[in-house]
Amino acid sequence: MTEPALATLTRLRTACSQCNLRELCLPVGLSADELQTLDNLVSTRRKVRRGDSLFYGGEPFSALYAVRYGFFKSTLTSGDGREQVTGFYMAGELLGMDGIGGDRHTCTLTALEDSEVCVMPFARVEDLSRNFEPLQRHFHKVLSREIVRDQGVMMLLGSMRAEERLAAFLVNLSQRLTARGFSASEFVLRMTRDEIGSYLGMKLETVSRLFSRFQEDGLIEVHQKHVRILDIGGLKRVMAQAQSAP
Amino acid sequence: MTEPALATLTRLRTACSQCNLRELCLPVGLSADELQTLDNLVSTRRKVRRGDSLFYGGEPFSALYAVRYGFFKSTLTSGDGREQVTGFYMAGELLGMDGIGGDRHTCTLTALEDSEVCVMPFARVEDLSRNFEPLQRHFHKVLSREIVRDQGVMMLLGSMRAEERLAAFLVNLSQRLTARGFSASEFVLRMTRDEIGSYLGMKLETVSRLFSRFQEDGLIEVHQKHVRILDIGGLKRVMAQAQSAP
DNA sequence: CGACCCGCTTGACCGGGATCAAGCGGCCGG
DNA sequence: CCGGCCGCTTGATCCCGGTCAAGCGGGTCG
Numbered sequence: 001m002t003e004p005a006l007a008t009l010t011r012l013r014t015a016c017s018q019c020n021l022r023e024l025c026l027p028v029g030l031s032a033d034e035l036q037t038l039d040n041l042v043s044t045r046r047k048v049r050r051g052d053s054l055f056y057g058g059e060p061f062s063a064l065y066a067v068r069y070g071f072f073k074s075t076l077t078s079g080d081g082r083e084q085v086t087g088f089y090m091a092g093e094l095l096g097m098d099g100i101g102g103d104r105h106t107c108t109l110t111a112l113e114d115s116e117v118c119v120m121p122f123a124r125v126e127d128l129s130r131n132f133e134p135l136q137r138h139f140h141k142v143l144s145r146e147i148v149r150d151q152g153v154m155m156l157l158g159s160m161r162a163e164e165r166l167a168a169f170l171v172n173l174s175q176r177l178t179a180r181g182f183s184a185s186e187f188v189l190r191m192t193r194d195e196i197g198s199y200l201g202m203k204l205e206t207v208s209r210l211f212s213r214f215q216e217d218g219l220i221e222v223h224q225k226h227v228r229i230l231d232i233g234g235l236k237r238v239m240a241q242a243q244s245a246p
Numbered sequence: 247m248t249e250p251a252l253a254t255l256t257r258l259r260t261a262c263s264q265c266n267l268r269e270l271c272l273p274v275g276l277s278a279d280e281l282q283t284l285d286n287l288v289s290t291r292r293k294v295r296r297g298d299s300l301f302y303g304g305e306p307f308s309a310l311y312a313v314r315y316g317f318f319k320s321t322l323t324s325g326d327g328r329e330q331v332t333g334f335y336m337a338g339e340l341l342g343m344d345g346i347g348g349d350r351h352t353c354t355l356t357a358l359e360d361s362e363v364c365v366m367p368f369a370r371v372e373d374l375s376r377n378f379e380p381l382q383r384h385f386h387k388v389l390s391r392e393i394v395r396d397q398g399v400m401m402l403l404g405s406m407r408a409e410e411r412l413a414a415f416l417v418n419l420s421q422r423l424t425a426r427g428f429s430a431s432e433f434v435l436r437m438t439r440d441e442i443g444s445y446l447g448m449k450l451e452t453v454s455r456l457f458s459r460f461q462e463d464g465l466i467e468v469h470q471k472h473v474r475i476l477d478i479g480g481l482k483r484v485m486a487q488a489q490s491a492p
Numbered sequence: 493c494g495a496c497c498c499g500c501t502t503g504a505c506c507g508g509g510a511t512c513a514a515g516c517g518g519c520c521g522g
Numbered sequence: 523c524c525g526g527c528c529g530c531t532t533g534a535t536c537c538c539g540g541t542c543a544a545g546c547g548g549g550t551c552g
Contacts, residue, residue, distance in 0.1 A: 100390035144346035150396035157403035158447035201404035
């Protein structure tokens with residue numbers, strides 16, 4: 001393949017209108033025509049190696065990022081050094097929205113496997129939003145959904161027991177993977193037990209023990225990072241099993 | 247006072263440019279000129295009696311609300327009926343952003359004292375945003391700050407001990423009251439122990455016991471809903487006291 | 493290909509906060 | 523002004539999940 005041909009291919013693949021993630025990403029719900037307008041939303045791509053960070057808490061904010069492929073965690077570090085995992089992000093999801101409010105990022109985004117993101121300079125996002133109502137509407141929805149997602153986590157952490165939280169986590173993961181065309185029942189965890197634990201407000205030993213318990217109960221099969229869901233209905237039942245005694 | 251004069255007064259007071267909350271509310275940071283542009287952002291006012299709800303989870307979304315005076319809690323109800331308090335809101339804060347993403351509200355907003363809000367039809371917010379860059383920028387910041395706030399709560403719930411959470415809650419409350427010109431050290435809690443507990447992921451008995459402990463330790467004085475903060479530095483120390491043993 | 497390190501599992505024990513229970517008192521409505 | 527109820531406090535006990543500890547195994551890097 002000659003050099004110019006390669007460049008063209010890359011250019012083509014950079015366009016939102018050609019991206020196979022458009023059904024999951026910022027341009028959700030736009031018509032083919034409308035999508036053309038977005039083709040200069042993304043300035044560049046950026047690869048992030050496993051273990052490297054896309055940005056750090058405290059860094060100046062300048063752009064949003066859409067995950068093309070890979071897997072990220074976001075972490076918040078408190079004054080006294082404690083680290084809290086605040087989310088996991090996969091293909092088509094938007095990163096960096098925490099930075100808009102204070103012009104610097106509040107959390108750190110770290111790749112849990114080799115990943116690539118689309119870089120969308122925020123000034124450009126706002127420009128296009130002002131001139132292109134469908135994008136504006138959708139961008140607001142994405143921001144709002146992040147708020148709703150966070151509130152869901154608050155409910156998880158505030159009112160559910162450890163086993164309910166882990167079941168909810170697995171169900172959520174399975175659903176998001178399904179939406180991306182992966183198997184709903186068999187997947188590889190990209191994060192460690194410690195990271196799951198931090199996200200769910202429990203210790204890594206508890207995560208490990210609960211995985212074992214779920215396995216004994218025939219709900220899942222676990223082998224290190226490999227998980228196979230055997231009984232999704234059972235997991236959903238665990239997740240909602242509020243002490244239902246009279 | 248004649249009827250027309252009263253109407254005029256009301257009209258005047260409805261304008262953002264005349265509102266004494268503008269430093270806390272949506273129009274933060276706008277010049278006097280720019281503020282004029284916002285004067286038709288607010289369609290009406292709405293009073294909400296203590297105990298009544300501004301909107302319920304599941305209701306169609308149509309507007310954002312800015313608190314003029316009063317105090318609100320937001321709650322999320324899970325499938326199995328458990329209720330989680332996800333936030334408390336006071337004058338100048340924006341309500342209803344959870345509804346943008348799915349065109350219906352996900353949480354319920356209930357007044358904890360007699361309150362009043364400005365109603366801002368969301369279509370109008372988006373219209374004005376498209377034509378008025380400073381509002382757009384600020385609106386995005388408000389949305390982002392809500393995300394950051396929620397992440398802070400996730401850190402609270404996920405990685406702090408009960409006494410650290412309650413200390414953080416009191417410090418936060420004190421700071422927000424100060425910003426509104428109230429005493430930083432003496433205030434009346436508008437919410438019950440149960441509501442504080444739900445928000446902080448603990449039981450009402452634990453909240454009560456911790457209040458008593460803080461009082462014994464000379465950090466605060468509590469008498470039912472009356473709280474006086476005696477040692478804000480001490481509270482901040484409790485809040486960050488990660489097990490700092492070697 | 494092989495060794496080492498890191499992440500995972502599992503056990504034993506402990507303790508913070510939940511649960512259950514009882515009594516008090518402030519506030520609201522009659 | 524008075525009675526009742528709801529919200530708060532406090533005690534006793536329990537148990538879930540944290541902590542400490544030890545060993546294993548698999549993936550990664552030399």
